[in-house]
Amino acid sequence: MPVAEPDAVRRLESRQPIAYLLASVRGVGQVDLQPGIWTGAFILAGLWAAGWQIGLFATLGTLISTATAYVLGVDRSGIALGLHGYSGCLTGIALVVSLGHHPATYVLAVVGSVMCTLLMAALTTLLAPYGLTALTAPFCLVSGVMVVGAPSFGRIWHGAPKAVSSTTRGGTGISWNDLWHGFFTNVSQIFLVGDWYVGLIMLVGLAFAGVRVVLHAAAGSVVGIVAAWALGAPTALIAEGIYGYNAVLVAIAVGAVYLTGTVWNGAYALFGAAVTTGLTASLTSFFEPFGGHTFTWPFILTTWVFMAAVPLLPRFRRSG
Known part of the structure; x- marks a missing residue:
């Protein structure tokens, strides 16, 4: 941080x-x-x-x-x-x-x-x-x-509450409605919320952090959508932001916080956003059998790997 x-x-x-x-x-x-x-x-x-x-x-x-x-x-x-x-x-x-x-x-x-x-x-x-x-x-x-x-624990567990986001499987055809919903929910799902208008409010907040931050957030969201669709993820889950929220975080972290603002660093960040989209699916399948949750593990692991590699990659420069 x-x-x-x-x-x-x-x-x-x-x-x-x-x-x-x-x-x-x-x-x-x-x-x-x-x-x-x-x-x-x-x-x-x-x-x-x-x-x-x-x-x-x-x-x-x-x-x-x-x-x-x-x-x-x-x-x-x-x-x-x-x-x-x-x-x-x-x-x-x-x-x-x-x-x-x-x-x-x-x-x-x-x-x-x-x-x-x-x-x-x-x-x-x-x-x-x-x-x-x-x-x-x-x-x-x-x-x-x-x-x-x-x-x-009986005093804690009262049965699973209604999920914030549906996990219903769907087709891979994607509509304009799915695209714009997914763009915003990719931002709100960072906080486990699947409402597009919440993502819109949060993007406004990120705009106050600077143009570079909000652009990387937006670009990460787009990359998350494209990567998930290209891999054949269910449309319903793309629209709900399930596959894209980690991509938003990686794009912000690598592209707008930890590395300087160069073309190489921006491309590196967006590549990381695409990678973490695939990792999201893998970790979800890993956690599912024992009731675990993916949360932001894909973002964490991707960012750790990409930043740990930087000292040996002369094309990239840390900020600060």
Whole structure:
């Protein structure tokens, strides 16, 4: 994730007593690797537009993870930029989507959000020698373990709630309606939401992060659609964003955050977006037999591989 200059961090921290709330809003934006306050605010507004339960658990998870980082004395620069809130945000959403709205879900969301902060610290330590960041791995690990284990506990498992997105198999013919729906839902499905208008609101938020960011997000969405269709993925799933959301994240991460803005780097990012689309299908098939969830693992693994290769590929240059 990006690192702020000392002066910028001091300005953020000088806004006490609302620094905690600002850091939490930035944490929502950091799901898309963007620390801008307006980006986080628009994305959070989109989540509330998706439904009060989604908005509430996203907010709860972000607030708890950020507060945990403060309590544990984590470096204030990272907290101010929202780096300790985004996994909690996704965990809160994943739990209410997977387990439903029950009292036990609130407890799990709090515990899971605390664990996200601890795992962020652990993974940051483990990955630092390789020049890699944790990305959304804390969310995937915490939410994956909780969701898979939930059916074993009667006070937690109340039966699978209605899914946010249908997994109905369909044909491979694609219509204009499928295309424009898929373009926007590829953005909203990053947050496990399948509503196109939520993706539109989030794209507006990404526009506040800069032209380069929103263009890479849009290009990643298009590449995800094209790659999924070329591979023969069911049209219904393409339209719901199931195959494209990881492509959006890879395009933003590799093309707009971690590498400089050159033609070579842009092509590298979009190639990664296409690769992660195929990986999404493979990991979905891998997790399905035991009730696991793909979440953002394709984005994580693709970004780790592509960024780990950069030091030995002279054509590409890291930013910063």
